[in-house]
Amino acid sequence: MFGDDHTIPLVLINVLGLAGIVIWHIQGCERPTGRLTVQILFFAGMSLVLYLGGIAPHQPDDAYAEGLTALLSKSARILWWTHLAWTVIGFIHIYVRLNRKPQEAHLILDMAVAAIYLGVALSVMGFVFGLPIATLVTTSGVVALILGLALQNTLGDVFSGIALTLGKAYAIGDWVQLSDGTAGRVTETNWRSTNLLTGLNNIVVLPNSLLAKQSLTSLSRPDESHLITLGVRFTAGQRPRIVEGAMRSVLEASTRIVKEPPPAVALKGIDAKAIEVELQFRVASLATGTSARNEIIDLIHDRCEASGLSLAEPA
Incomplete structure (x- = not known):
């Protein structure tokens, strides 16, 4: 043309x-x-x-x-x-x-x-x-x-970050807990490190190579709900069935826990001094766990006063 x-x-x-x-x-x-x-x-x-x-x-x-x-x-x-x-x-x-x-x-x-x-x-x-x-x-x-x-450590972090991204071990916004006890919400991932926002509102910067070497538990998958257990000891002079019913009413009265799946009361053991009970309930997210636990403890105190239940001394 x-x-x-x-x-x-x-x-x-x-x-x-x-x-x-x-x-x-x-x-x-x-x-x-x-x-x-x-x-x-x-x-x-x-x-x-x-x-x-x-x-x-x-x-x-x-x-x-x-x-x-x-x-x-x-x-x-x-x-x-x-x-x-x-x-x-x-x-x-x-x-x-x-x-x-x-x-x-x-x-x-x-x-x-x-x-x-x-x-x-x-x-x-x-x-x-x-x-x-x-x-x-x-x-x-x-x-x-x-x-x-010359850049072995930096390249190790880079390729570890790529491996973690491809493996989809976590996503931005997930709550994760590492084998060393570090727990927090993933706020950022970059070439060299991953940032976690802890419950104390601190940012923990973890090199990707260190993160790749640890076992990681995702607290946000398959959903954000989180199981919480709370142990309570009652004096052995009370019937376990009555104790179980009282604790079940505590869980039913709570407004800060998830009702589906339903919470449970487990009788863990009994001896000459105490009946050991474990309350098992779920919260919508890990962030609401503390407020839900506080509410349950307050309700247990009120239920004990209303029902005449006595708490046992620590084991």
Whole structure:
């Protein structure tokens, strides 16, 4: 369509590429769908001009070694590869948003974006500037080996974070408890660490490599409800059946515990001094556990006064 002269298509590609960058920035981060639409339209337009002009972006343009046309040729190819990277990254961002897991997947997303930019950078150096990609990759491998040895601990945290993300051991907002006793709500995960908000309203920063080595209990799965047990001792002179009925009425009177599944009263044991009872009940979330336990203890005190039940001394 354009004949053998590539000047016009090269100018068009540069104009489209620069206009796409300007409009892409005008869209803003708040409109990811609009940004992706702009990226697709301008990338498609640039690709169409390349095709009609008979220009291959993956091949160096030896016909123009110097002058303005050579500059236009290189800039057009750089812009095309850049828009290709942005279009692919835009699709990945939309995919993550549609799955409604932008925070959980940001480690994998960052790796994908880094891989795309690295591939585009190597493509530009090889296809646009004609540099030997094999030599660059070999040199990059040596540099990566040196950096890997120098950053062993940091890389351990990074890959542990990736493994934890892929394994879906937890999600942002989950309550978790570690084997060392640390417990809290997951507020942030990044390349190097995971942040937990404890019940004391403190932030605990755990390196991902340390987190990966511990057994982890999720207190938010399969749901947020949490089982609480409360042991009570009554003097042995009272009938266990009466004690059980009194404690069951305590659980029924509570307004801060979950009624489905129903709470239970377990008679754990009896001896010459005491009847041991365990109250088993669930709360809507771990955050409401303390207030629910306080209410149950207060109700036990009132029920003991009303029924004439006597508490036994500690074992």
